[in-house]
Every structure is written in structure tokens, then in C-alpha cells.
Amino acid sequence: MERIPILRMGRLLLVTIQVDMHDRLAMTLQDDLTTRIVTDRATGVLIDISALDIVDSFIGRMISNTAAMAKILDARTVVVGMQPAVAITLVELGLTLEGVSTALNVERGIKLLERGGACA
Amino acid sequence: MERIPILRMGRLLLVTIQVDMHDRLAMTLQDDLTTRIVTDRATGVLIDISALDIVDSFIGRMISNTAAMAKILDARTVVVGMQPAVAITLVELGLTLEGVSTALNVERGIKLLERGGACA
Numbered sequence: 001m002e003r004i005p006i007l008r009m010g011r012l013l014l015v016t017i018q019v020d021m022h023d024r025l026a027m028t029l030q031d032d033l034t035t036r037i038v039t040d041r042a043t044g045v046l047i048d049i050s051a052l053d054i055v056d057s058f059i060g061r062m063i064s065n066t067a068a069m070a071k072i073l074d075a076r077t078v079v080v081g082m083q084p085a086v087a088i089t090l091v092e093l094g095l096t097l098e099g100v101s102t103a104l105n106v107e108r109g110i111k112l113l114e115r116g117g118a119c120a
Numbered sequence: 121m122e123r124i125p126i127l128r129m130g131r132l133l134l135v136t137i138q139v140d141m142h143d144r145l146a147m148t149l150q151d152d153l154t155t156r157i158v159t160d161r162a163t164g165v166l167i168d169i170s171a172l173d174i175v176d177s178f179i180g181r182m183i184s185n186t187a188a189m190a191k192i193l194d195a196r197t198v199v200v201g202m203q204p205a206v207a208i209t210l211v212e213l214g215l216t217l218e219g220v221s222t223a224l225n226v227e228r229g230i231k232l233l234e235r236g237g238a239c240a
Binding site for chain 1 (some may be wrong): 123124125127128129130132136138139168171201220225226227230
């Protein structure tokens with residue numbers, strides 16, 4: 001599969017990352033996502049990473065960049081479903097997901113976006 | 121990745137199939153999904169197949185079986201995001217997704233489940 005599907009739920013877009021990201025896939029996702037934010041007039045993006053056992057600096061930067069692009073297009077980004085081990089590793093490695101809010105799961109992420117609590 | 125994540129949205133569960141299914145992955149998904157239907161008291165399951173270019177008899181049977189399992193546990197299943205080419209192939213090959221309702225996208229699938237219109 002060469003594309004990560006983007007699901008629309010009201011004014012929000014949901015992306016579930018299940019496969020190992022590589023450069024081209026990340027670029028395709030960013031292209032698709034920015035296009036969809038505009039065409040669907042989305043106000044928020046949920047990125048589910050519950051399937052990821054590892055978030056390295058490449059994935060971290062990809063998520064931050066995607067959030068920065070979304071922000072320019074007036075949509076906020078929330079990362080949901082992070083595994084405990086990933087949270088531990090991120091802090092231990094000093095990796096920060098800049099400009100990105102996090103929530104425990106999709107439901108809480110939706111609530112966060114709906115009440116406008118995510119990073120602007 | 122050896123698991124397909126299952127996202128909870130209210131009383132519904134959402135599964136996005138992005139990777140090629142094989143026997144073990146399908147069984148793991150069915151195990152996980154039935155467990156989650158019980159623990160999350162889910163009333164509906166949305167299976168997004170927008171990333172699939174091909175739905176062969178194996179995938180079709182896997183979806184039908186999953187829907188049958190969900191039905192026994194009192195949850196209805198809706199397949200969403202089917203690509204036009206997949207719909208054409210399914211009909212041409214005479215494959216039916218028994219016991220499964222379909223909807224254009226996640227939003228419509230949620231509406232279908234909420235108004236109780238999906239296959240019981």
C-alpha cells in the first residue's frame with residue numbers, strides 16, 4: 001500500500017499510522033493531508049499512533065512538520081493512542097513533538113479538538 | 121506491525137485496514153475485535169477499506185466472518201470507503217459480503233449505525 005488513508009469525521013480528519021514510515025510515504029501523507037484539510041475544510045487532525053512500537057526522530061519530525069503544515073492551514077493536530085513505552089522513550093531521548101498536542105485515545109482527542117484545547 | 125489498531129469512538133469501533141491481510145493477521149484482528157466489542161460494550165463496528173485496491177475472496181470471507189462474530193456479540197458491522205474499482209470487481213466476481221452493510225465513508229457509516237439501519 002503506498003498511501004495512508006485519511007478518514008473524515010465531521011470537521012476532523014483521522015489518520016491511523018500502521019506501517020513503517022519512509023520518506024516517500026511521509027511526503028505522500030503530508031501532500032494528501034494538506035489537500036484534504038483544504039477540500040474538506042477540516043479544523044482538526046487526529047493522528048493515531050497506537051500501532052507504533054517505536055517513534056524515532058524521523059517519525060517525530062514528520063509528525064511535527066505535519067502539525068506545522070496543518071497549523072498554517074488553520075487546523076490543529078492531536079496525536080492519540082501513544083503507547084506507554086513510546087512516551088517513556090520520547091522523554092528519555094529528549095524528543096519533543098513540537099506544536100502537537102497529545103490525547104490518550106481518539107475519543108479524548110476529539111473532545112480536545114472540539115473544545116479548542118489543542119495547541120493553536 | 122503485527123496488529124491492526126482498533127479505535128473506539130463512543131459505542132463504535134473503527135478498524136482501518138491498510139496492510140495486506142494474511143491468515144495470522146486476520147485471526148489476530150478477529151480476536152482483538154471480539155474482545156474489544158465485549159470490553160468496550162460496542163454496538164457497532166466500522167471497517168474502513170479505502171486503502172485496499174483489491175478485495176479478493178480471502179478478504180471478503182474475513183470481513184463476512186468478522187461481521188458474523190460481531191453479530192453474535194450484538195454489534196453490527198459496516199464496511200466503509202470501498203473504492204469504485206473494488207465494488208465493480210466484487211460484483212463481477214459474484215462475491216458478496218454477507219451480513220455486512222456498506223456505506224460511502226466513515227461519516228455515513230456512523231449515521232447508518234446510529235439510526236440502526238445496518239444489517240442486524
